[in-house]
Amino acid sequence: MEKEFLEQGLNHNRRKFLSRLSLGVGSVALGSLLIPDLFSGKKEAEESLMRALPHFAPKAKRIIYLFQNGAPSQLETFDYKPQLIKNFGQELPESIRMGQRLTGMTADQSSFPLVGSYFEFNQYGQSRAWISSLFPHLSSVVDDLCIVKSMHTEAINHDPALTFFQTGAQVGNRPSMGSWLSYGLGSENENLPAFCVLLSRGKGNGQGVYSKLWSSGFLDARHQGVQFSNSEDPVLYLSDAEGVSKDQRRRMLDQLAAMNDLSYQEFNDPQITTKVQQYEMAFRMQTAVPEITDVSKEPDAVVKLYGPDCLVPGTYAANCLLARKLSENGVRFVQLYHQGWDTHDNLPNQMIGQAKDVDQASAALITDLKQRGLLDETLVIWGGEFGRTNYCQGKIAPENYGRDHHPRAFSIFMAGGGVKSGMVYGETDDFGYNIQENPVHVHDFQATVMHLMGIDHEKLIYKHLGRRYRLTDVHGKVVNDLIA
């Protein structure tokens, strides 16, 4: 009897439950009629992009990033540490090193003797910033610079550190900074790619750069960096094949576009339209690129400003000049890499050579942008992927020594584009080993750069493989102190 009651109750409840459930489902169905694309997520990407865009005029419109690949020593350039000269040859105190991991190149060294800069330092400009004698030209524009002496990073070897700087992750499958900005802000000049890459190589110990550093990762391929080579064809495969005239080219592209359009109508794949647009851009680049890469019309004063090397294709100076020309013509992000800063040994000698390559041209770029009224809207960044140790790697002598990799503190500088000018930010300890105040992590740097371009780094998001990605991952704080 009891059982029957129970079943009665259960049946009753089940019926009730089912009828109510159907009502619930019915209401869901009714409501879903109001949502036309309930199950397609295509609008999400566009909307998240709109959210990230600026609601005020951005400080910087373009970036020229002078990457010093191989990691120039901060202790011979911008971070003046007289203590190291005084304590020459003395052991690095454990209270300073604090168990810091070292690379395989010096971890086995039996001693870590401190070594100071071979080069003299002086104070320059109104900001009285310390700069070494390696950079006579840069010290003359010091009041335009914003030197950050308190950068720090996570990686201790070149490739991961470089990849981290450029893509926000140490593994190489993410979009590069230039790609993110191209994605977020698009191109200014529709006849040129928004992201261009220029390579040069000094005589110092070099480290490789790979195309993954300017890859667009999971973003659309049109945001990928376009590498300019120093040959007669600055952009590979751009010129028409021999015997093909401009008109023939045009007709060929028109036919191709018509066929692509047919297949777009059949498959509706947006990649097809992207491809057509890329063909068209390449066609326009055929006129735009030679106009820009032609340096023969530059006035003599420009050559004197950058130094005569700027006319030798493939040099750092030539790339700086080209970077200015590209930037002036609306390229959002020009990325330079200058190799040869990996000074494990023979540091003073190697640095003299490297500094000679970059000093005049880097300063010239800043001056040149300034005198054209472009520095206000162009952000110039100069720096490597990490710093170098305050102790000597290998044999030690005051005039010949080496330095290993050091991620805990290093210096970079920025200029123009909404950063404070004539500023020195952050401080390291007397040994130049640890940061004492105002640390700036690589993600903070990236967040700040994006902020200057008017983008909220927390909102510029792209969903890929079911996850949302940012340049700064889940980190990064805008360093407001650096912003003018």
Place this chain on the structure above:
Amino acid sequence: MNSTTLKNLLENLLIFWCGLTAILLVGGENIQLPTWLQVVGRLHPLLLHFPIVLLLLAAALLWIRDENRIRYFSWLLLLGANLAGVTVVAGLFLATEDYSSDSLNWHKWTAICSLGVAVGLYFLREQTLPILRSLSVSLGLILVLTGHFGAELTHGSDFLLAPLKQPIDNTLTLEKAEVFNDLVKPILEAKCVACHNANKVKGELRLDQLTGIQKGGKSGALFVAGNPELSLMIKRIHLPLEDEDHMPPKDKLQLTDEELEILRLWVISGARFDQKVAELPKEEAFFQLVANRFSTEKNYDFPAADPDEIASLTTFFRKVNPLYPDSPALEVAYFGASAFDPKSLTDLSSIQNQVVKLTLNRMPLQEADLSILADFQNLESLHLNFSDVPGQQLEYLIKLPKLQTLALSGNPLDETGIKALEKMSQLKKLYLWQTGLDEGKKNKLSKALSSTTIDFGYLDKGIIYPLNPPKIKIDKTIFEGQTEVILSHPISSTEIRYTLDGSLPDSISSPVYKNPIQLTASTSLRARVFASGWIGSSDTKELLIKKGTTPSSYSLATPPNPKYAAKGASSLFDGVKAKANHTTGDWLGFTDTPLDITLSVSTTQPKKVELSLLLNEGAYIFPPQSVEVWVGYKGKWSKVNVAPQPIPTQIQDPRFGLVAIPLATSPFDQIRLKVNPIAKLPSWHPGAGSKGWVFVDEILLH
């Protein structure tokens, strides 16, 4: 309808509301409402009052001692929850109408919680009283929160607490803000005027009017400009709180640290009443303290242009863009000098009130008519670098009221242009690099535009740099018959000089390169560039070798070193120049044995034989110590005189060498060459004393 049916119906409806709410939440911003449902949505502000009242009432019942209270409670709760459902659904409809803020999010989710708790409470109505009471309390709290966030939506986010806060004018821009009116006065009004006004003149001091502030009160003047220590007001506000003279009095609202500092710094800066914040020296503490209180962003209040018009003006060569999304202000940039049509500027007249920035760098403007720009009332920045803009065109810019930045670098300025510039006192920044102005003209212009920052740009301060070497363009290193050589240098004003005899060109006697050089014989070409104001370049060398005739037969007496054997003797006559690297496999290398080769000549008798060598002292590769040559006629050999070879005196970069040996004019049908590698490297060499190498890639008969 009996009560059970009604109850059942209402219970079913509860589930319905919950389901609808869930799907509307999933739909989010993708919901597209028909218009009649929008009306339902707009009933939300009306509906919301009912569930609040009913639910709070139901909750309150739980504290009334009555045997029927659970019944009444259930009914009120059921009704209230249903109305809550209706209200939430209507609210979600309303939310699709362009509301977006944090308040909305909070309101939405607290409302959904309220609904959830109400529904839950109803289905748990048989539980014990303490459980019901505690749930009811939370329901009440959530309802209050929901109501609060809702009110924020309609009344503004600081509606409730606004009377407690000081008004801060965030929209004020740094440019417009005044030190006294926008920084000092608000403090006085908030903290002082209550006791020092027309009705209540404490200490005979009135702070509600300018004269009172300037005059001071019973104890004297308020401040000594520039000296806070002697200023009565600053002294009194800094006294300890317990002090009788401390202002404001202990029981009144006190000044904050920031306010204290603003008043002190104002006095230090001179206690002026007419100064603008932007005029404060940027490096002073006062400016740095207050600057970020004002917006540096410009607010443009002119109407936006028609988006279709903007789109139609944008081409591949002209970009028209708002400064940022939704800004009415536009920037226009032209790209591609070869595609530029000066007439296209007139297209911009339809957006003349919106353009704030125009970039025409490098566009050929010789023929352009800029009169159209005279109507661009909001133009702030104009870039005309390297555009050859004629000076008289600048006159159209004189009257532009907002023009702040003008970039004219690279345009030679004439008198008309300078005159026009002198009248543009509205400019803040002017860029005049490479405009051909002498010192006198620069000074005169700087004087006329005293409030403008003029950048005359880089001046080469007499530093003389060396030129980079020229380029030599050749067709092939080993040529047949005749070949053309082109010399070039990227700086067009330079002079290229060259020699064909292997000597170093100089700036006086060596011939100047004008047209491509035609060569008919093997030549060692060297070229340098010279220009006034520069140090002459280092030289560029190129060795050109004329292809010789092929001997009818040849044989090597001793084979080359097996590591550098190339394809045997045949490589010496293949007419292919090897690269300047001895490991390419195209060179024959000899060290222990000499290169000893005998050639048979059948047809034309050569006048000269040439050896094409590789030189690379660093790799022990030297010129031969000696070359011995014999000619043979019908088996009789006679030796040819060969000039001794010069020995290098230092290590140089890898390069090519050529040894030319004139042959006898008497008839011969065979030639024997013996090329002896250096036996002992010279003493300056790191490998002094060891054997050297000879590398040969071609033997040429002419």
